[in-house]
Amino acid sequence: MQRYLWQQAEGLRHAYDTTIAGNHPIRGGHEFTALCGQTVTPQAGDLVEGAWLDPECETCLRQLVVASNWSEGEIERLFAIRAAVEAEQQEKRQGMVS
Ligand SMILES: [Zn+2]
Numbered sequence: 001m002q003r004y005l006w007q008q009a010e011g012l013r014h015a016y017d018t019t020i021a022g023n024h025p026i027r028g029g030h031e032f033t034a035l036c037g038q039t040v041t042p043q044a045g046d047l048v049e050g051a052w053l054d055p056e057c058e059t060c061l062r063q064l065v066v067a068s069n070w071s072e073g074e075i076e077r078l079f080a081i082r083a084a085v086e087a088e089q090q091e092k093r094q095g096m097v098s
Contacts, residue, residue, distance in 0.1 A: 008052045009042035015060040035063035
């Protein structure tokens, strides 16, 4: 099993360390500690595969790539790409309303 997994909870997709006691397996209504430091509680609807529509927690993503030994350059590129995609989506949303 992978050490780090993603789980949607409380409006964001968080990553968590499965080796931390109490984190794994994830159960609805039971809290876990995410890599960003937040303690969050997934509900039954968060456990449905394919229904993860909430955005990723940026802090968890950053912690995860650092823990996965990504280089500074790779991490910078990842967040530059994400920022560019976000800007493009923002433009599209604005284009729709005007
Ligand atoms: Zn998080």
